[in-house]
Amino acid sequence: MASRVLKVSQDGTGDYQTVQEAIDSVPFRNTCRTVIRIAPGIYKQPIYIPKTKNYITFAGLNPEDTIITWNNTATKIDHHQGSRLIGTGTFGCGSTIIEGEDFIAENITFENSAPQGSGQAVAIRVTADRCAFYNCRFLGWQDTLYLHYGKQYLKDCYIEGSVDFIFGNSTALLEHCHIHCKSAGFVTAQSRKSSEERTGYVFLRIFKLRNKLIRIEQTSIRWASTDPLCRNMKFQEFVFSWDSLLL
Numbered sequence: 001m002a003s004r005v006l007k008v009s010q011d012g013t014g015d016y017q018t019v020q021e022a023i024d025s026v027p028f029r030n031t032c033r034t035v036i037r038i039a040p041g042i043y044k045q046p047i048y049i050p051k052t053k054n055y056i057t058f059a060g061l062n063p064e065d066t067i068i069t070w071n072n073t074a075t076k077i078d079h080h081q082g083s084r085l086i087g088t089g090t091f092g093c094g095s096t097i098i099e100g101e102d103f104i105a106e107n108i109t110f111e112n113s114a115p116q117g118s119g120q121a122v123a124i125r126v127t128a129d130r131c132a133f134y135n136c137r138f139l140g141w142q143d144t145l146y147l148h149y150g151k152q153y154l155k156d157c158y159i160e161g162s163v164d165f166i167f168g169n170s171t172a173l174l175e176h177c178h179i180h181c182k183s184a185g186f187v188t189a190q191s192r193k194s195s196e197e198r199t200g201y202v203f204l205r206i207f208k209l210r211n212k213l214i215r216i217e218q219t220s221i222r223w224a225s226t227d228p229l230c231r232n233m234k235f236q237e238f239v240f241s242w243d244s245l246l247l
Contacts, residue, residue: 004032009039019043019058019068020080028052030100038108040065046072046079046095048086049128053100060107063137063158069111070095074120074143090143094125101150103131112140116162116183122146126170133157140165141182147172147201164188166201175204 006022007014014037016022022036028050035057047068049056060066072078072093079086086092095112103126114121123140129150137158138145144161147168154173159166160180166188181187188201 003035005035005037007037007039008043010041010043011039014039018045019047020045023047023049023053023056026053026056030054030056033057035059038066038068042067042069044069046070046081046097048079048081048097049100049103050085051099055102056100057104058106058108063107063109063135066107067109067111068096069109069113071112071114072121073114073118090120090122090146091125091148093120094122094146096124098124098126098128098131101128101130103128104134105132105136106134107136109137109139111137112144114141116141118142126150126152126168143167161187169197169199171199173202173204177203 006016006025008016008019008022010017016025019036019038026034029052031054033055037059040061043066045068047070058068072095074090074093077083077086077088077093079092083092086094086097093112096110110124112121112123118141120143121140123138123144125146125148127148127150131150132153133155135156136154138160140161142161142163142165144165145159145167147166147170149168150170152170152172153175154177155175157174157177158180159174159177160182162181162183164186165181166174166179179187
């Protein structure tokens with residue numbers, strides 16, 4: 001597949017000064033891998049990748065230096081797109097919303113900067129299939145990482161929050177990720193509605209969740225819905241593999 005590269009820099013030395021301008025230049029029904037190289041900086045703007053703007057890659061140099069942030073909440077949404085496109089409530093409040101398939105991000109921070117106590121405040125919503133995140137950070141409090149639909153792969157990522165901060169009804173593999181629970185609350189809320197659905201989360205290797213150590217004696221375990229770190233939902237599915245979890 002042929003590819004093209006777009007450069008974003010706030011100082012005007014790139015092709016565009018905002019990430020959204022670069023996205024807007026990608027055609028609908030895109031079939032060309034488009035790499036958007038994002039220079040270090042704090043990009044304060046809600047981001048939306050619509051359906052059929054597929055094969056987009058966000059590439060930064062370092063996630064601590066390349067930050068996409070906004071402060072919408074489920075009850076207060078300020079966005080350049082209307083609710084007809086992005087939705088309302090928790091569904092529409094993501095700082096970044098990904099609906100184009102085959103999306104990739106590497107070395108990027110996705111943040112919702114709404115303060116603690118703001119309620120649902122999504123850093124990123126992914127409603128797209130075959131998406132991957134490498135060495136990314138997801139920052140927020142409640143409902144940080146919304147893996148709504150499709151299949152996703154996350155590797156070497158940092159995810160933080162306080163309540164239900166990894167949630168949705170996708171099929172996701174999270175490998176060698178650092179999960180930080182900022183206060184007492186449920187970490188996950190996978191929301192499949194039936195045991196017949198082929199969705200769920202798989203967590204591989206070591207996760208730092210709180211400040212205790214739990215050693216897993218089996219190759220893999222399933223968290224039952226009665227586990228205190230899971231939202232008590234009848235049909236949710238989690239698989240943990242390797243030998244220890246840092247809690």
